[in-house]
Amino acid sequence: MISFLAYWWRRFSPKTMVCHFFAEIVRSLSPGICFVLGLGVVSATIVALLPVAPHDGLQIWVGDGNHAMLYRALAPEWNRRHPDLPLRVSLIVGPALQSRMLSGFYSGTPVADLIEVERGQIGQVFAGPLEDIGFADLSDRLAQEGLLAKINTSSFSPWTSRGHIFGLPHDVHPVMLIYRADLVEAAGIDVGQIETWADYFRLMRPLLKDLDGDGYIDRYPLTVSLTNPFFSEIFLLQGGGGYFDPAGHPTLNSATNVRILAQLGGWYAGPDRMIGDVNMYTGSGLRQLGEGYAIALPGADWYLGSLSVSLPKMAGKFKIMPLPAWAKGGRRTSVNGGTMLGITKASKHPEAAWELAKYLYFSPVMARRLFELTHIVSPMKTNWSQTYYDQPDPYYSGQPVGRMCLQQAPDVPTRPASPYFSSAIQLVNSALNQLMQVADRSATSDPAKLEPDARRLLDQAQRDLVAQMNRNVFLAGAKP
Amino acid sequence: MKSCRPHSPWTPWLFLAPFLALFSAFIAWPLLRSLILAFEQTFGPRTVTYVGLLNFRFMLHDPMFWVAVRNTALFAFGTLVIQVPAALALALLLNRPALRGRALFRLVFFSPTIVGTVFVGVIFSVLLERRTGLVNTLLHGLIRSWNPDFAWVDGFVMPSLILASLWLSVGFNMAYLLAALQNVPSDQLDAASIDGANAWHASGT
Numbered sequence: 001m002i003s004f005l006a007y008w009w010r011r012f013s014p015k016t017m018v019c020h021f022f023a024e025i026v027r028s029l030s031p032g033i034c035f036v037l038g039l040g041v042v043s044a045t046i047v048a049l050l051p052v053a054p055h056d057g058l059q060i061w062v063g064d065g066n067h068a069m070l071y072r073a074l075a076p077e078w079n080r081r082h083p084d085l086p087l088r089v090s091l092i093v094g095p096a097l098q099s100r101m102l103s104g105f106y107s108g109t110p111v112a113d114l115i116e117v118e119r120g121q122i123g124q125v126f127a128g129p130l131e132d133i134g135f136a137d138l139s140d141r142l143a144q145e146g147l148l149a150k151i152n153t154s155s156f157s158p159w160t161s162r163g164h165i166f167g168l169p170h171d172v173h174p175v176m177l178i179y180r181a182d183l184v185e186a187a188g189i190d191v192g193q194i195e196t197w198a199d200y201f202r203l204m205r206p207l208l209k210d211l212d213g214d215g216y217i218d219r220y221p222l223t224v225s226l227t228n229p230f231f232s233e234i235f236l237l238q239g240g241g242g243y244f245d246p247a248g249h250p251t252l253n254s255a256t257n258v259r260i261l262a263q264l265g266g267w268y269a270g271p272d273r274m275i276g277d278v279n280m281y282t283g284s285g286l287r288q289l290g291e292g293y294a295i296a297l298p299g300a301d302w303y304l305g306s307l308s309v310s311l312p313k314m315a316g317k318f319k320i321m322p323l324p325a326w327a328k329g330g331r332r333t334s335v336n337g338g339t340m341l342g343i344t345k346a347s348k349h350p351e352a353a354w355e356l357a358k359y360l361y362f363s364p365v366m367a368r369r370l371f372e373l374t375h376i377v378s379p380m381k382t383n384w385s386q387t388y389y390d391q392p393d394p395y396y397s398g399q400p401v402g403r404m405c406l407q408q409a410p411d412v413p414t415r416p417a418s419p420y421f422s423s424a425i426q427l428v429n430s431a432l433n434q435l436m437q438v439a440d441r442s443a444t445s446d447p448a449k450l451e452p453d454a455r456r457l458l459d460q461a462q463r464d465l466v467a468q469m470n471r472n473v474f475l476a477g478a479k480p
Numbered sequence: 481m482k483s484c485r486p487h488s489p490w491t492p493w494l495f496l497a498p499f500l501a502l503f504s505a506f507i508a509w510p511l512l513r514s515l516i517l518a519f520e521q522t523f524g525p526r527t528v529t530y531v532g533l534l535n536f537r538f539m540l541h542d543p544m545f546w547v548a549v550r551n552t553a554l555f556a557f558g559t560l561v562i563q564v565p566a567a568l569a570l571a572l573l574l575n576r577p578a579l580r581g582r583a584l585f586r587l588v589f590f591s592p593t594i595v596g597t598v599f600v601g602v603i604f605s606v607l608l609e610r611r612t613g614l615v616n617t618l619l620h621g622l623i624r625s626w627n628p629d630f631a632w633v634d635g636f637v638m639p640s641l642i643l644a645s646l647w648l649s650v651g652f653n654m655a656y657l658l659a660a661l662q663n664v665p666s667d668q669l670d671a672a673s674i675d676g677a678n679a680w681h682a683s684g685t
Contacts, residue, residue: 026502106524127524214620216627227633277610277629284612294612378560433634464543471538 004398057086058298058352059112063100064092064339066374067116071360073369078356085352088112094121101125102345105134113347114357117167119338119415120422126161127419128474135166136350151362155379157414159340162248167340167363168361171302174408175234175334178307179296181319181397183207191321200324201267201274207295208274223294226268226436228279228374229429230336234298236260236428237413238334239326244416248475250465252428253458260326261432262454269436270445280441286311298323300336301405305375308395313437315395322408333408339438357428384409420469427465431457527607551638558642566646567653574654575661586658588650597648605646608632 020067022428026034058078062068068091075087090112092100104111105125111134117125125133142148142165148156155169184191185422189208194200204221211218236242241256251257267274276294279285280303288294290311299307304320322332341361343353360366367378368388377389420422431454438453439445469475489572500584509549522528539545570589574582592600611628619626670680 102524106526109637110528128527132523132527214624214628216629218674277631279609284606284609288611467538467541471521473531473534474523474527 014301031307038291055088055110058082058114058349058356059088059090060114060116060356061112062091063092063097063118063121064116065091067339070366070369070373074360074366078132082352085349087356098123098124101134104344105132108346111214111344111347112347113353114341114343116170116309116339116341122158122167122340122417123419123421124453125166126417127472130162130164133161133166134344134346136347137164137166138168138343139163139165141354141469145356147362150381150382152379152409152412154335154414155338158338158417159342161417167342167355170339170341170361171337171376172379172405172409172412173296173300173302173335173337173376174405174412175238175300175323175336175403176304176320176321176405176408177296178299178304178318178320180292180317182317183292183295191319194321194324194326196330197263197324197326197407203294217273217276219292219295222267222273222297223276223278223279223280223289225285226277226433227277227429229425231244231298232261232264232424232429232432233265234334234336237415238323238331240331242413242414242415243421243428244418246414246416248416248418250418250420250462250469251423252431252465253455253462254425258430258451258455258458259447261435261458262451264432265435265439265450265454266445266447268432268439270439271443272445274445274450280307290314298336301375301377301401302337304396304401304405308375308393312395316397318395319397319399320401320404322404331411331413333411335412338415371402375401375405375407377402389390406407419472419475420465423468426467427461428458431461442480554638555641555645558638559645562642563646563650563653566650568648568657570654571657571661586655589654592648592650593652595648600644602646604640604647608640646667 029037055165060071062071068089069086071089075089078087097117099116100109101111101115101117101121102124103109109372110141115135118420124471125135152172155172156165159167159169179191184204189203189207191203194203201221206218207219208221209219210216224234229309233243236257238257239260241251241254241260243250243252266272278294278297279289280289280297280299289297290313299320304394307318308315323334324455325332341357343350343357347353362378362383367380367383368386370376370378371388378384384406389406390400391402392398393401434457435450435454440448444448446451519532520528521531549610554598554618561562573579576591579585595603608616610616610631612631615632616626616628616630619630669682
């Protein structure tokens with residue numbers, strides 16, 4: 001090797017070598033390729049010279065545009081109080097946020113001091129050993145400052161892994177029933193008589209209609225998006241079912257889940273189908289809601305805000321009420337969605353991050369801004385007495401939607417977290433879809449007749465999930 | 481002309497070095513690492529545990545794996561069986577000298593290739609929606625007994641995917657075949673015609 005380098009050193013001076021090298025390259029290339037290369041060099045230079053976003057200060061990554069807007073509005077005030085630690089809010093689209101967050105946690109690439117995470121994104125964070133979780137454990141801080149008692153208890157559950165709390169809860173997200181008050185009242189139906197789902201479907205049955213006489217139903221008493229597994233979760237959690245026990249063991253085939261799935265199968269399919277299929281997050285779904293394809297739909301507080309923005313022409317036609325219970329005296333709400341704010345272990349300013357996190361999520365000022373912008377109610381119980389929650393909402397026919405949501409907030413079910421949550425809801429939804437096919441094939445909507453199939457399908461889902469969980473050598477595994 | 485004989489045994493390696501460096505960094509090492517990874521479980525690169533054949537055992541017993549294998553095979557078969565003949569048919573049609581507006585047809589058939597997979601996904605999901613989808617609306621308008629709530633995503637997922645893939649890629653394959661057809665010398669086609677070959681026989685030449 002030394003002789004080789006010595007030879008080249010003697011043969012050519014470095015300057016001559018470089019000149020010859022580039023001259024040869026340019027001579028051998030066509031003008032077109034030279035142009036493209038030139039373009040590449042120029043654009044690379046421009047990109048390299050662009051100003052780099054500052055990485056100083058207190059950084060927070062959020063995935064929701066409304067949240068980013070709220071936090072950016074706070075920046076001037078924060079920066080006045082902390083001139084050496086300015087607030088930097090980055091709005092990052094969900095999948096990109098998750099990739100960057102996990103890369104940071106796994107490999108030590110830079111992450112923000114604070115990251116806002118949605119429920120569907122948190123599972124992977126909890127999939128490894130406890131000590132490798134990239135968020136700081138907030139359990140002690142919460143206990144020391146007495147926040148555990150002040151915050152709605154169930155709101156902590158999705159952000160708790162193996163008994164440790166890794167995020168401040170952003171919300172409660174009680175689910176209400178949003179219904180077409182204009183159609184229901186025109187039909188002379190008194191929703192005050194509704195306590196259970198059985199009451200609901202009995203009273204609303206006259207509104208199940210084939211409007212154009214083509215032999216197909218054009219209006220259903222209730223609608224959900226059948227391909228969205230979070231709607232099955234709403235019903236399961238409301239009825240006392242769910243996917244995992246507090247220890248994180250899967251409970252897909254619990255007796256409660258079997259009973260509820262059999263009932264859902266009968267409502268979703270078969271000759272006595274009562275629930276329509278509308279994807280209420282799409283333009284066509286919203287159009288169908290506006291056209292009266294459905295009388296009602298379940299929606300959390302955040303959806304109340306979203307609907308009023310997405311379908312403004314329907315102002316004054318909707319009302320909300322507590323969900324009908326599965327049984328008399330039962331729970332009148334459920335839960336859907338959720339967000340947390342975690343402090344990363346890599347943060348160099350954990351105390352400032354803690355101060356900011358508490359302000360963003362629990363201060364009355366921010367709670368008010370959040371409610372007015374999105375209809376989301378605060379998880380901080382001391383905020384629940386604020387009068388802005390009592391304001392009548394013209395979109396929902398003058399109802400005080402904030403107060404109505406808060407009345408259900410204490411009953412919101414807990415949702416034990418698991419890295420396998422996404423798999424669990426997909427498996428249960430797949431079981432439900434298969435059960436609907438059974439209902440259609442056997443021409444029955446009777447839950448008693450569907451129950452054996454519901455049990456069989458959920459048993460299979462449980463076995464599949466247990467196999468997935470037992471493969472993970474970092475966790476304790478699942479019960480067989 | 482000067483001799484091109486290398487002056488040192490290291491010279492070929494100097495010229496091979498860029499390729500070898502890139503190949504090692506971006507092909508060979510990731511391939512080797514993937515092979516090693518198959519016998520490990522990780523929580524990021526810093527937390528790694530050797531698990532032997534556990535991953536393979538799980539995969540072979542995982543029902544979803546076999547569903548994925550079956551779906552991939554079905555999709556590949558369905559796509560090839562329909563797409564290649566359809567592309568050839570379009571190429572043959574567009575290769576006819578008497579065809580007017582050939583450039584326009586070529587653009588129309590090729591344009592779906594440009595829009596990209598995501599856009600095709602969005603278009604077809606809107607087309608096949610349950611009540612408001614164009615396909616159900618059209619069929620219900622034409623045939624009164626057609627259920628406007630017909631769920632294409634329930635029983636017809638694979639045919640729908642194959643159809644979407646066909647729409648996306650048939651123009652691209654057509655362009656290849658058309659280029660090949662247009663490279664056939666006209667004297668060969670004339671000779672085939674004199675020998676009594678019809679259009680089908682001529683296309684096989």
